[in-house]
Amino acid sequence: xxxxxxxxxxxxxxxxxxxxxxxxxxxxxxxxxxxxxxxxxxxxxxxxxxxxxxxxxxxxxxxxxxxxxxxxxxxxxxxxxxxxxxxxxxxxxxxxxxxxxxxxxxxxxxxxxxxxxxxxxxxxxxxxxxxxxxxxxxxxxxxxxxxxxxxxxxxxxxxxxxxxxxxxxxxxxxxxxxxxxxxxxxxxxxxxxxxxxxxxxxxxxxxxxxxxxxxxxxxxxxxxxxxxxxxxxxxxxxxxxxxxxxxxxxxxxxxxxxxxxxxxxxxxxxxxxxxxxxxxxxxxxxxxxxxxxxxxxxxxxxxxxxxxxxxxxxxxxxxxxxxxxxx
Amino acid sequence: xxxxxxxxxxxxxxxxxxxxxxxxxxxxxxxxxxxxxxxxxxxxxxxxxxxxxxxxxxxxxxxxxxxxxxxxxxxxxxxxxxxxxxxxxxxxxxxxxxxxxxxxxxxxxxxxxxx
Numbered sequence: 001x002x003x004x005x006x007x008x009x010x011x012x013x014x015x016x017x018x019x020x021x022x023x024x025x026x027x028x029x030x031x032x033x034x035x036x037x038x039x040x041x042x043x044x045x046x047x048x049x050x051x052x053x054x055x056x057x058x059x060x061x062x063x064x065x066x067x068x069x070x071x072x073x074x075x076x077x078x079x080x081x082x083x084x085x086x087x088x089x090x091x092x093x094x095x096x097x098x099x100x101x102x103x104x105x106x107x108x109x110x111x112x113x114x115x116x117x118x119x120x121x122x123x124x125x126x127x128x129x130x131x132x133x134x135x136x137x138x139x140x141x142x143x144x145x146x147x148x149x150x151x152x153x154x155x156x157x158x159x160x161x162x163x164x165x166x167x168x169x170x171x172x173x174x175x176x177x178x179x180x181x182x183x184x185x186x187x188x189x190x191x192x193x194x195x196x197x198x199x200x201x202x203x204x205x206x207x208x209x210x211x212x213x214x215x216x217x218x219x220x221x222x223x224x225x226x227x228x229x230x231x232x233x234x235x236x237x238x239x240x241x242x243x244x245x246x247x248x249x250x251x252x253x254x255x256x257x258x259x260x261x262x263x264x265x266x267x268x269x270x271x272x273x274x275x276x277x278x279x280x281x282x283x284x285x286x287x288x289x290x291x292x293x294x295x296x297x298x299x300x301x302x303x304x305x306x307x308x309x310x311x312x313x314x315x316x317x318x319x320x321x322x323x324x325x326x327x
Numbered sequence: 328x329x330x331x332x333x334x335x336x337x338x339x340x341x342x343x344x345x346x347x348x349x350x351x352x353x354x355x356x357x358x359x360x361x362x363x364x365x366x367x368x369x370x371x372x373x374x375x376x377x378x379x380x381x382x383x384x385x386x387x388x389x390x391x392x393x394x395x396x397x398x399x400x401x402x403x404x405x406x407x408x409x410x411x412x413x414x415x416x417x418x419x420x421x422x423x424x425x426x427x428x429x430x431x432x433x434x435x436x437x438x439x440x441x442x
Contacts, residue, residue: 082391082411083391084391117393118393118408118410119408145431145432146393146431149393149395149407149408149431150407150408188430188431188433189433190399190426190427190428190433190436191428191433191434191436192433192434193433193434230434231434232369232434233432233433233434289368290368290369290370290390291369292368292369292390292391292392293391293392
């Protein structure tokens with residue numbers, strides 16, 4: 001019933017009533033982004049909000065109020081052993097420990113790709129083993145380019161492709177939120193950026209066509225869908241077309257990885273957020289010769305794998321950001 | 328390629344090599360039938376390599392991140408992902424221009440010109 005009303009009410013009225021619980025109160029989707037550990041999102045309607053993990057009491061209050069929460073982690077690069085971080089398994093474990101310390105267990109984890117460094121079976125195995133330790137129901141993946149290195153993604157898809165289409169894209173609904181996992185790391189063209197491709201775009205258009213515009217949308221993909229820094233390939237060439245299909249929705253949250261640092265922006269009803277890596281930091285756009293792994297003194301590593309929190313108020317476009325570190 | 332064009336190519340390659348340090352490199356006709364392209368800092372050096380037909384080009388990855396070497400047509404040559412210090416070689420037998428890129432980081436592009 002709420003859904004029907006949503007469709008005819010003006011945008012400003014959509015804040016309260018897209019839940020099926022009949023409770024006519026303002027809900028919110030809270031999103032806690034830890035650089036280095038992950039992003040916890042608590043759903044309680046139309047507002048996306050997140051907090052610093054260091055403010056545990058605030059998180060506790062938020063999580064208790066939420067109807068659903070999930071975590072985003074990214075770029076764990078199992079198998080990487082260069083000076084920037086010689087023990088990426090340990091930092092992924094640390095991320096899982098932070099997740100398990102949450103007052104309310106997240107219902108699932110979204111991993112936004114580069115699970116492994118070289119797509120090797122033993123790297124996937126190691127990641128799976130560590131992720132098994134997470135206190136959550138399920139982990140959803142989208143691949144990074146490092147997960148589809150040598151076999152057109154076969155080993156990735158054998159493992160994580162169940163229920164997905166094409167090179168691994170999918171959508172699912174959870175408690176009134178429509179989640180869309182996109183793949184923008186295959187069939188890249190010389191000189192180009194990340195790419196979704198025509199088949200996936202057609203699928204996406206069809207996937208969201210019949211959804212009420214009040215449906216909160218969460219999109220997750222590896223390479224940023226927005227143009228962060230095209231000079232380093234940090235963007236998706238047909239990302240704008242994908243976002244075009246999502247224009248009608250009042251609340252769209254886009255979660256990406258790939259750039260190993262937190263960035264965010266709000267454009268209309270769309271909030272973009274990139275997560276930090278659980279493995280190693282990368283330089284800020286243009287602040288180094290190349291986007292390669294950034295070496296920091298060992299005692300500082302966890303301080304650059306810090307914490308970022310995002311707050312998004314649906315329909316109001318208000319965004320509050322708190323960054324803090326793990327170290 | 329006539330003499331004038333070749334001269335122009337040589338001049339251009341020298342300017343690029345001297346100016347950018349990552350420009351093109353013209354191997355002498357009597358050079359050994361091998362050339363190397365270094366992959367470092369998410370770029371190919373030299374980005375433009377001019378060789379004689381029959382030359383084998385070897386790419387070596389000096390980055391902390393894997394890269395690939397793939398001809399733009401995705402057909403002629405295609406390396407597997409090269410981890411740090413791994414190499415890939417391809418022998419060019421026919422004259423022509425062979426643009427290539429890293430399929431993981433497609434902003435990384437290069438070209439082999441075979442005389």
